[in-house]
Amino acid sequence: MSDIWPTELRVSKDRRVLNVTFNDGQAYSLAAEMLRVLSPSAEVQGHGPGQKVTVPGKRNVGIGSLIPTGNYAVRIGFEDGHNSGIFTWTYLRELGEDGERLFADYERELTEKGLSRDPPQR
Numbered sequence: 001m002s003d004i005w006p007t008e009l010r011v012s013k014d015r016r017v018l019n020v021t022f023n024d025g026q027a028y029s030l031a032a033e034m035l036r037v038l039s040p041s042a043e044v045q046g047h048g049p050g051q052k053v054t055v056p057g058k059r060n061v062g063i064g065s066l067i068p069t070g071n072y073a074v075r076i077g078f079e080d081g082h083n084s085g086i087f088t089w090t091y092l093r094e095l096g097e098d099g100e101r102l103f104a105d106y107e108r109e110l111t112e113k114g115l116s117r118d119p120p121q122r
Helices: 032-037 089-112
Strands: 006-011 017-022 027-031 063-069 073-078 085-088
Touching (some): 006 063, 017 032, 027 032, 027 089, 032 073, 032 089
Antiparallel strands (some): 006 017, 063 073
16 A cells, blocks of 8 residues: 555536645645546556557546545546546556646647547537
């Protein structure tokens, strides 16, 4: 078990940010879009090497629910229906510490694939 765990998980009023405070005092504001597109779920990460999916169109996604999972994680449900990502405390910390770089990598993947952060126009 990790020595690091959150002492607070709070979703912003607009549902677009998860604020996480850890037991060592570190605090992060994690954008719902980043959490959604970097979800640890098999739907996003794939079932093996090289199967990672680049998920477009999630700029406006919100957080719908937080469901505790044991003593080690939280399942985040998103307003677009995605709810299979189990975010461990270690992964939330990693996103807090390295999220800017990971999200920049995601934006680069979108550009390379001709995709957009914006949802398709109807």
